[in-house]
Amino acid sequence: MAFLLSWHLWDVWQGPVPGYQIWLWPANLSLVYLWHPWLTEEIALLPKLTLMLCSQFVMVTLLSAGVLELWSVLAKRRQKPERQ
Numbered sequence: 001m002a003f004l005l006s007w008h009l010w011d012v013w014q015g016p017v018p019g020y021q022i023w024l025w026p027a028n029l030s031l032v033y034l035w036h037p038w039l040t041e042e043i044a045l046l047p048k049l050t051l052m053l054c055s056q057f058v059m060v061t062l063l064s065a066g067v068l069e070l071w072s073v074l075a076k077r078r079q080k081p082e083r084q
Contacts, residue, residue, distance in 0.1 A: 002017055002019070002020055002023040003027070003052055005017045006020050026056050026059035026060055027051075027053070027055045027059070028052075029059070030051075030052075030055030030056075030059060034055070035051050035055075
């Protein structure tokens with residue numbers, strides 16, 4: 001949503017939508033380091049949107065899984081009775 005708003009309202013706001021860099025950080029990160037080396041030319045809206053949505057979904061899913069795994073490990077450590 002933020003990408004589409006930024007794309008269509010660029011002339012109105014004279015730049016990206018406020019908060020664009022924060023909301024789309026995972027997608028932009030993947031575009032710069034993963035897709036840019038393969039796609040050196042400017043690409044159209046729909047292919048770019050597709051790449052950003054896939055990257056955003058995958059990166060946020062991996063980050064969430066990592067946080068949940070860390071939470072689970074920490075919860076298990078707290079439940080273990082300490083030896084005296």
